[in-house]
Amino acid sequence: MSEKKSLNIGLVGYGFMGRTHSNGYKRVSDFFPDLGHTPVLKAVCGRTEDRTKAFAEQWGFESHETDWRDLIKRDDIDAIDICTPNDQHAEVAIAAAETGKMVLCEKPLARTAEESQPMVDAVEKAGVANTVWYNYRRVPAVTLAKQIIDSGKLGQIFHYRANFLQDWTISADLPQGGEGLWRLDAAAAGSGVTGDLLAHCIDTAIWLNGSIKDVSAVTETFIKERVHTATGEKQKVTIDDACIFHCHFGNGSLGLFESTRYARGHKALYTLEINGSDASIRWDLHDLNRLEYFDHRDDSTTRGWRSVHITDGDMPYMDKWWVPGLCIGYEHTFVHQVADFLKSLDEGVPCNPTFNDALETAKVCDAVLASAKDRVWKDV
Numbered sequence: 001m002s003e004k005k006s007l008n009i010g011l012v013g014y015g016f017m018g019r020t021h022s023n024g025y026k027r028v029s030d031f032f033p034d035l036g037h038t039p040v041l042k043a044v045c046g047r048t049e050d051r052t053k054a055f056a057e058q059w060g061f062e063s064h065e066t067d068w069r070d071l072i073k074r075d076d077i078d079a080i081d082i083c084t085p086n087d088q089h090a091e092v093a094i095a096a097a098e099t100g101k102m103v104l105c106e107k108p109l110a111r112t113a114e115e116s117q118p119m120v121d122a123v124e125k126a127g128v129a130n131t132v133w134y135n136y137r138r139v140p141a142v143t144l145a146k147q148i149i150d151s152g153k154l155g156q157i158f159h160y161r162a163n164f165l166q167d168w169t170i171s172a173d174l175p176q177g178g179e180g181l182w183r184l185d186a187a188a189a190g191s192g193v194t195g196d197l198l199a200h201c202i203d204t205a206i207w208l209n210g211s212i213k214d215v216s217a218v219t220e221t222f223i224k225e226r227v228h229t230a231t232g233e234k235q236k237v238t239i240d241d242a243c244i245f246h247c248h249f250g251n252g253s254l255g256l257f258e259s260t261r262y263a264r265g266h267k268a269l270y271t272l273e274i275n276g277s278d279a280s281i282r283w284d285l286h287d288l289n290r291l292e293y294f295d296h297r298d299d300s301t302t303r304g305w306r307s308v309h310i311t312d313g314d315m316p317y318m319d320k321w322w323v324p325g326l327c328i329g330y331e332h333t334f335v336h337q338v339a340d341f342l343k344s345l346d347e348g349v350p351c352n353p354t355f356n357d358a359l360e361t362a363k364v365c366d367a368v369l370a371s372a373k374d375r376v377w378k379d380v
Helices: 016-031 049-059 068-073 086-097 113-128 138-153 178-184 191-207 332-347 357-372
Strands: 007-011 038-044 063-065 079-084 102-106 130-133 158-167 212-220 225-227 235-236 242-249 253-261 269-276 279-284 289-295 304-310
Touching: 007 016, 016 049, 016 102, 016 332, 038 049, 038 068, 038 253, 038 332, 049 063, 049 178, 063 068, 068 086, 079 086, 086 102, 086 113, 102 235, 102 357, 113 304, 113 357, 130 242, 130 332, 130 357, 138 279, 138 289, 158 191, 191 212, 191 242, 191 253, 191 269, 191 357, 212 357
Parallel strands: 007 038, 007 079, 038 063, 079 102, 102 130, 158 253
Antiparallel strands: 158 269, 212 242, 225 235, 242 253, 269 279, 279 289, 289 304
């Protein structure tokens, strides 16, 4: 094998996503040894010196910074990976692209489509590799669903339904804003469940079933005021706690989507189901290694839903892991995204979803929020 090229990573942010991305970089070369590039954890950037240093030491980064501008200026950094709150994505990504660095950005691309567009323009003008971490595309069962749909086995698609249910914000005592709860602050997050959870559902839906034409939505904010960590005073909550929308896809099928952080008993229930003229599929994040499949063409005496265990070596990504019957988990989706990004560099092709792909998801999110606000159908 020819000598591998190093890809020096500069990570911005050391929270939950900083950990998942770092794990992906650390594990990819062990399980995808044939790739032509290998990531090097060159530097991590965070606002707090002692915590950033501790993260660098724990995860094996060679150095650390406390200002992302200093990180971007460094000549020894090839790619900037953005794991910050949503309001910081655009500024960091645009600056990184302007210095000629590759950019990987945590989802959503930004708070709005308007804020996302200059990011797309910047990476395309600079001609730099880019991708957005919509990791559920890389669940082997979901990737297999994509292959089944593309093969035509489902026939004409009639329905696409998805939901993403959580329950972690029910308490009125939770504040908004700050390091741990910025997702409850519209200034940092842009929106609530629409930009956080439904963005995942929408990205997967567009990937599996094509573009969304128009939407009709309803949102609700159940707790109207929360203490803001910055002021210590109660302020109006302007994110959406729950959202339901239906839509038309470009292929003529109907979509139905729901997300909430008020579904007691559900920590991260993401499900999807697709119904076609010949067959249907469904998937559940809580049982992520299984894909359920129903084929109407089966003999009537044995026709029914089957549960396919996604562990065999001829299934997406699984030849890189263990023996058939043994499962992988959530963290492996990030390893897969790193592997696909490195493979795209080897082959000189884009790694989907690109910034431009993620812009389409942002446009749908904007239309959903606008529809709910105005109580009318909105074109995407």
